[in-house]
């Protein structure tokens with residue numbers, strides 16, 4: 001009873017016209033009061049000195065000259081970079097950096113009103129950022145157990161973007177279970193030139209290849225792990241881990257871009273292991289599922305005609321019960337979007353996630369929140385659809401008159417989903433599904449006040 005009354009009261013304050021809140025909302029937003037808190041929460045991670053973005057947005061003086069560009073990029077949902085379609089599929093992510101509709105509205109109204117500064121007394125205290133020269137995860141877990149370094153790279157002051165893929169042995173002599181990972185660019189200015197850095201794990205595996213790929217060409221290569229900068233450390237879900245084997249290598253992929261001064265740097269991967277003897281119950285693997293079919297080795301059936309929009313699709317039957325931990329679309333310059341649908345054994349279908357505004361410059365990984373990561377029984381079919389715009393309407397397209405096929409170069413195409421998957425036995429899966437049902441029921445009970 002008390003619960004329902006307070007819920008009503010909160011609702012009433014929000015909707016009563018003429019209330020203090022309603023009057024407030026109609027007022028012109030100011031930088032000090034309304035904008036700075038949003039920028040601290042959603043922009044400064046990249047837009048601060050010596051970081052990836054071209055300008056700082058920490059102070060009014062920093063931000064004011066960019067007001068028009070901010071309205072355009074924010075209003076068009078290009079900034080912050082988050083390309084998941086907001087109108088369909090799962091919307092709860094661990095690493096969501098997007099703005100709410102209200103925040104976008106506030107920013108655009110602020111710019112339209114001449115981007116006023118407001119009363120400096122309203123400014124929030126400057127956000128304190130963690131020291132980037134130390135491992136963030138070390139606060140919790142101590143120094144990393146293993147550090148793998150990429151070779152040093154020097155980016156000239158002026159140059160084309162570079163994608164660099166050196167490979168480095170991990171030196172492991174026994175299998176170890178991974179509980180946390182962190183990636184960081186190292187060197188003065190390295191964060192400015194490092195647009196993204198991925199670390200893939202390559203190792204000999206004797207696992208059923210169908211559990212981690214539908215691409216016959218990578219079947220022998222083993223298992224990969226992929227990480228993007230912008231999200232610091234990542235911990236595995238409880239009782240889950242990745243397995244690193246002796247003979248493993250880290251295959252780096254760094255996207256470097258020139259910023260007007262010569263800068264050298266490298267990237268480090270810190271790995272924290274579970275203690276020997278304390279093995280997690282579940283193994284998480286990174287799966288590569290193509291959005292097109294290629295049934296024989298060498299056949300990567302991607303065929304994109306000039307001046308056309310092309311769609312491909314694939315159907316992947318899950319051989320084991322699975323929890324999908326994240327969704328990441330990997331495409332190149334013609335890539336425009338990708339959707340992932342589950343077709344359940346009873347024929348029911350559910351669209352899980354869709355990227356509708358793919359941008360090759362951003363390798364966003366969309367990590368599902370704990371209570372919504374899809375739990376899919378074996379026999380469920382993952383249905384991937386990808387679409388490619390090889391017309392002149394695609395601004396990223398270097399040449400719409402080219403016939404484009406599968407390939408490594410950015411002017412060739414790819415179209416696959418990277419999915420972190422935890423596989424479960426039937427008993428484990430039953431337990432996981434039951435846990436989820438209880439959690440969901442409790443959450444729903446909390447929202448619906450009992451009379």
Ligand code: HEC
Pocket residue numbers: 038039042043044045046047052053054057066069070071073074079080081097099230361
């Ligand atoms: C994950 C990092 C990241 C986040 C978070 C981010 N940005 Fe950016 N932003 C960039 C990078 C990198 C560029 C330059 C490359 C580009 O334009 O895409 C950029 C470019 C821009 C530009 C264009 C600058 C120009 O040269 O015209 C604007 C405006 C902008 N960001 C505003 C914002 C605002 C406002 C936010 C928060 C609401 C934000 N960004 C959040 C990384 C980020």
